[in-house]
Amino acid sequence: MTGNRTLYLAFVASASLFFYAVFHQWGSVTADSIQENLTSHRFGNETAAGRPDFEQIARKYGTDKVTTHQYQFMYDKYLSAIRDDQLKVLEIGLGCNMDYGPGASYYTWLEYFPHVNLYFIEYDGQCAQKYQDKTPNAHVFVGDQADTLFLAKFSTEATTDGLFDIIIDDGGHTMDQQMTSLELLWKAIKPGGLYVIEDLQTSYWESFGGNPLGRSSSKETTISYLYQLVDDLMIGRNAKQISHDLLSIDCMAEICALRKKKHI
Template identity: 50%
Template sequence: MIEIGLGCGMPYGPGASYPIWTTYFPNIQLNIVEYDETCGSAWAAQNPEAVIFFGDQSSVPFLHHVGAEVTADRLVDIIVDDGGHTMDQQTTSLRELWSYLRPGGVYFAEDLQTSFMDNYGGDSSRANLTKKTFIRWIHELVDDIMAAPAGVASHNAWASEIANIDCMAEMCALTKKEKGAR
């Protein structure tokens, strides 16, 4: 599993999800992506079994480094993006980490209300249709999935690998198709 965002700088503090993951998945191999090295290192000293990668989730080379390190022996089952929540961070993380997710695996993107918050690069007016927010990109991916049976070209070539997209308040889960699935 890869989790983007340890929770540094949040009121609940770093590592709040860690006990949940280890309780529900006792054999989990948890790999955390965190931007704040000072906070993350202090937390890691208390939790040496967790693997932490320090860097910017909007950096393509960094994400490929994380993906290559984490998947040296197998692809991951789950990716959770609870990181910085800017449009660039959310879209880059999904686009670049998707190939490291195993068929049947699930990618969770959280706090998607930031697509409507200007300070995250979102569009609070909902009127600027040229502004590419994460939610607009999710809509585009849904369009790609729905248009494929009609023979309409996809805007995102990898959309053909998506089995389904499930969204609810503030989050979406994208499931990768199993090998051989249509």
């Protein structure tokens, strides 16, 4: 009996050591896996792919989207999952009047979206001309984003091969420019597409047609226009033209993203 008891205790001790080692190793692997998954989620799986994310690319080319502003949080949220898709993208504004020079967003989008069909609207014709023939998958149109005739002509010409997946307004930032572009170009976005307006702080700057009093003033600004769209969404009305196929509005400091419904 004593011998059997000794063998039994030895078996229990060995088994305990075995299971301790197994579970200790499993716990270590699990912790590593969790950390890897968190990292991949934070950067939209870009780390695993071994390529730079939006912020890294934007800093490389010097755009103020990630320096003066923090737009990378909005763009990572909506664009990281679709960056490898075949996309048609329009940005208003080449940055010709910026102190860091034109083309920063131009090169950012071309690198960030490897399969992009990229369009730009730029008011400065002499500046825009330098970018019109740089690459076959980028097209530059010269015109004023507050000019309804120009926008109508642009929409007709630029959408002959399909509507836009994404439109980004980083143009002149005046109230007239932002609101006119939104109303005229909204129909040029695909169902399910995204319309982004940057630099919305100008809604509070008088020099851009804004109002420091915000919504307490009767003067319409881009921000007050967006508030009316929110009202439309909340009470199910279509007071504004674009409300009938507007799905959502998402805002953070100085930028809002409007999503179009996939089905009406």
